[in-house]
Amino acid sequence: MSWACHTKPGGSLRERVMLCNSSLFLTELHGNWGGRPTAVGGGQAFGSVQFIATGYIALLKDECAMTDSRDHFPITLGVEEEMFLVDPQSRDLLADPDGGIFETCGNACGPHKVVREFFRCQIETNTRVCSSVAEVRTALRDTRRIVIDAAARYGAAVMGSSTHPFALWQTQKVSPSERYQRFLANFQDNVRHFVVGGMHVHAGFGDPDTRILVMTALRRYLPLLHALSTSSPFSGGRETGFKSYRLSLVGALPRTGMPNPLYSRADYDRMMAAYRRMDFIRDGSELWWDIRPSHAFPTIELRICDVCTRIEDGVAIVALYACLIRWLMRQARMGKLPAEPFTELIEEDRWLAQRYGVFAALGRQSCEGGRMECLPILEELQGQLAQDARALACEAELGHALAMAREGTCADRQLDLYRQRRQEGDSHQEALRQVVDLLLTRTREQVVEDSL
Structure with a gap:
């Protein structure tokens, strides 16, 4: 972005x-x-x-102009998707794709951005800043179309998932940038295994203190958001037993996982100052938490999610994230934010979401205690967030999250197809190739006219 x-x-x-x-x-x-x-x-x-635009100056005459008359808690959104470049013949990752793909994307991306990632087999899209969930959908279609068309010109295909079903990390090549070479030198085998992609959602709202306060209040919902996104059940040709194996790989790095609660921008700044005094990090971009204040933009960046193969699934997660933010801003305005649960309890939910996806029974982070499956949790949230979904014009997108909880996520579809193909006599490798074909097709849906 x-x-x-x-x-x-x-x-x-x-x-x-x-x-x-x-x-x-x-x-x-x-x-x-x-x-x-x-x-x-x-x-x-x-x-x-x-x-009146002259250079970088826009003159504001009305103090309340940028606040929609229908909504005094406005939110802006942007999405990053880290996807894979695949050989359409072998279905394996392209360890060294043609650099013309990135050059073509750069010439065609307009208000969006397309960049390289840690491995050469990866490509990252950044949408423009969007003022609604509907705009996010359009922007995701645009960015996917750009990379799919560019890749096709150079004999490659684009796959949106957080791991490749059978590609081996040993055959991948690191991008040549100084930043990534330094990353490799620092973290060694922890990142050589790091053939994963994520979906990051930026939300701009409120002032710096409000953003930190809402970020902390969002922590309890991160396992649910992650469960809806799960798309990485395979790694290196193995069925891992997890709906999101990506988080296991990400967790090998320091400064990942669930952040501890912070209650003001001053809290965050004090922590950052301590990190810098000890020479652990240079800036906030080296905090790889599940959710963080963006170092570059005045946003809160949701980072826990896997890449959603289908655009509609990703848009539903964006809608739920935006509605939760708006609801929490309203609660903060009234002084009614719920008490923060122990970080350790949220981490238990995080592991369950990683293991079971939307079929996890997550802890009820309230005085009632006990556990509840994702579907009834989402049904409760549907009522709680109804006002916010109306204000953000995303009722249908929020409703799609319920369908995802009923029907399963991309991880479930991958596993179902793999097991079906094995039962019908396919070899292990051929069944995995069929999974790649499914992912390639679903990545193109609502983007390329001839998609199924």
């Missing part, structure tokens, strides 16, 4: 503008980055606001 904020000094208002590639967006008013991003042209009216 390409958020960059600039401040116009002077005046009674703190005026912020953001340049997203070549488009100018007004995004922050009195510390509230969560205003709906609006492309600015040379004198474009929005309600009672007259935008």
